Amino acid sequence: MQTRIKEYRTALGLTQEELAARVQVRRETIVFLEKGKYNPSLRLAHAVAKALGTTVDDLFSFGDEEGGAGGG
Amino acid sequence: MLESSNMQFTPWHRYLYRVTFGSILIVLGIAELLLVPSEGPLIPTILLAAGLAFVIAGVTRWRRFGNAPEQDERSKKIGAWGISYSWFLSLLFMTVLFLLDYLQVVILTVQTALGVSVMVMTLSAVAFQLYLSRAGDVA
Numbered sequence: 001m002q003t004r005i006k007e008y009r010t011a012l013g014l015t016q017e018e019l020a021a022r023v024q025v026r027r028e029t030i031v032f033l034e035k036g037k038y039n040p041s042l043r044l045a046h047a048v049a050k051a052l053g054t055t056v057d058d059l060f061s062f063g064d065e066e067g068g069a070g071g072g
Numbered sequence: 073m074l075e076s077s078n079m080q081f082t083p084w085h086r087y088l089y090r091v092t093f094g095s096i097l098i099v100l101g102i103a104e105l106l107l108v109p110s111e112g113p114l115i116p117t118i119l120l121a122a123g124l125a126f127v128i129a130g131v132t133r134w135r136r137f138g139n140a141p142e143q144d145e146r147s148k149k150i151g152a153w154g155i156s157y158s159w160f161l162s163l164l165f166m167t168v169l170f171l172l173d174y175l176q177v178v179i180l181t182v183q184t185a186l187g188v189s190v191m192v193m194t195l196s197a198v199a200f201q202l203y204l205s206r207a208g209d210v211a
Binding site: 017020021024025026027028029032035037038039040041043044 | 137139140141143144145146147205207208209211
């Protein structure tokens, strides 16, 4: 999983602590989210996207997207 | 009445309640020790240990987390999975322990078997949670 969280966060001039406070999680969770090591719930993904002024679709991408769930 | 209903429960309140509760237990422990010395040291010791644990947990967690949440979805997930892995490992351990005792490879007393099992459960839960916490996620 890859994310653009860091890109959006730095563009807004937010620190990891500030983003964590906005979405009510620990700073470590933001660290692992940015590294793509934590798979968040849909609720948290939505909260992060909202805090960064973007969409979930734009923030997260997966390596197997070419395969597509509904491909055919 | 209105004022109290408007009060918000902040992390600061949680730490304050922990420290207050711990302090009450410590005072009760000391009071029991001084006022009822014939009862022996067991109950005062338990009260003092529990009280100190509450005070230390309150202060250290306040210093570590401040107004940030103590738990979030990641830490809860890791906590739950760590306990699950620990439960499974303990089951395997106790099965091996049972077989060793049954085959008379080792002779265990009930006290030893329980003590070792409790230790394995506790340590493995901490170890799994620490490992998952460093890994970032359970998957």
